Amino acid sequence: VSFGARDVDENEKAGLVRGVFDGVAPAYDVMNDLMSLGVHRAWKSVLLDRLNPQPGQRLLDVAGGTGDVARGFLARAAERPARGRPSASATICDINHAMMVAGRDKDGRAVPDRVCADAEALPFEDAAFDAYTVAFGIRNVTHRDRALSEARRVLKPGGRFVCLEFSRPVTASFEALYAAYSDAFIPRLGRWVADDEDSYRYLVESIRRFPPQDAFALEVEDAGFARVKVENLTGGVAALHMGWRI
Numbered sequence: 459v460s461f462g463a464r465d466v467d468e469n470e471k472a473g474l475v476r477g478v479f480d481g482v483a484p485a486y487d488v489m490n491d492l493m494s495l496g497v498h499r500a501w502k503s504v505l506l507d508r509l510n511p512q513p514g515q516r517l518l519d520v521a522g523g524t525g526d527v528a529r530g531f532l533a534r535a536a537e538r539p540a541r542g543r544p545s546a547s548a549t550i551c552d553i554n555h556a557m558m559v560a561g562r563d564k565d566g567r568a569v570p571d572r573v574c575a576d577a578e579a580l581p582f583e584d585a586a587f588d589a590y591t592v593a594f595g596i597r598n599v600t601h602r603d604r605a606l607s608e609a610r611r612v613l614k615p616g617g618r619f620v621c622l623e624f625s626r627p628v629t630a631s632f633e634a635l636y637a638a639y640s641d642a643f644i645p646r647l648g649r650w651v652a653d654d655e656d657s658y659r660y661l662v663e664s665i666r667r668f669p670p671q672d673a674f675a676l677e678v679e680d681a682g683f684a685r686v687k688v689e690n691l692t693g694g695v696a697a698l699h700m701g702w703r704i
């Protein structure tokens with residue numbers, strides 16, 4: 459794994475990823491809006507559309523950071539008629555405490571539970587959740603296969619897996635434009651807004667190293683998920699990978 463100019467091993471990567479998010483936590487939400495020109499909100503909204511949250515459901519949002527997905531899940535489930543069902547619940551699990559603290563009580567709405575843990579070793583019982591989400595988190599995990607197998611383990615049979623992640627633009631010309639934007643704009647933005655160019659360089663690099671749509675879909679299938687589907691967002695800049703635990 460290369461981290462900036464250096465090569466590092468897997469164990470070191472986990473520590474460095476933690477350091478990156480310690481550094482970016484206070485400015486994370488602002489940077490997210492600036493870097494994606496606000497589009498990450500639309501992508502998260504599509505994720506929630508596909509999930510179709512309902513009262514009574516339990517969500518685990520892994521690498522949940524400041525909690526956009528978990529909060530959106532609770533808000534949408536609360537809009538649905540209860541029909542005797544209890545309220546939905548949501549748990550944010552993140553390896554980085556600073557990220558979860560940065561998102562605390564962000565908008566005064568229902569607050570999800572927070573658990574500080576690694577996606578590769580979840581401190582939850584088997585079959586505890588109806589839905590598992592991971593948004594812009596799986597590419598930071600050291601062993602994706604372990605995280606995916608944990609996702610399957612904590613889901614109930616019939617449970618839903620939805621992953622939102624940066625992916626590959628589907629046309630060559632768009633890919634070239636996007637590469638130029640990533641190299642020229644994002645590290646500079648990191649320097650100006652968060653005074654942290656290296657962390658944002660790491661983000662660009664981690665996006666490039668992440669497997670393209672089809673290859674990641676195979677990893678999700680290999681983890682035992684059924685009916686795996688991919689949906690490209692904004693021409694493949696991001697993608698949803700969805701599957702069912704049967």
Ligand code: SAM
Binds near residue numbers: 524557575578592598
């Ligand atoms: N899901 C949030 C969102 O979409 O706004 C946050 C995404 S942020 C880019 C990535 C998050 O992954 C960070 O909060 C980081 O601490 C977390 N993370 C990185 N490696 C992790 C791991 N192995 N297990 C759990 N969380 C991890």
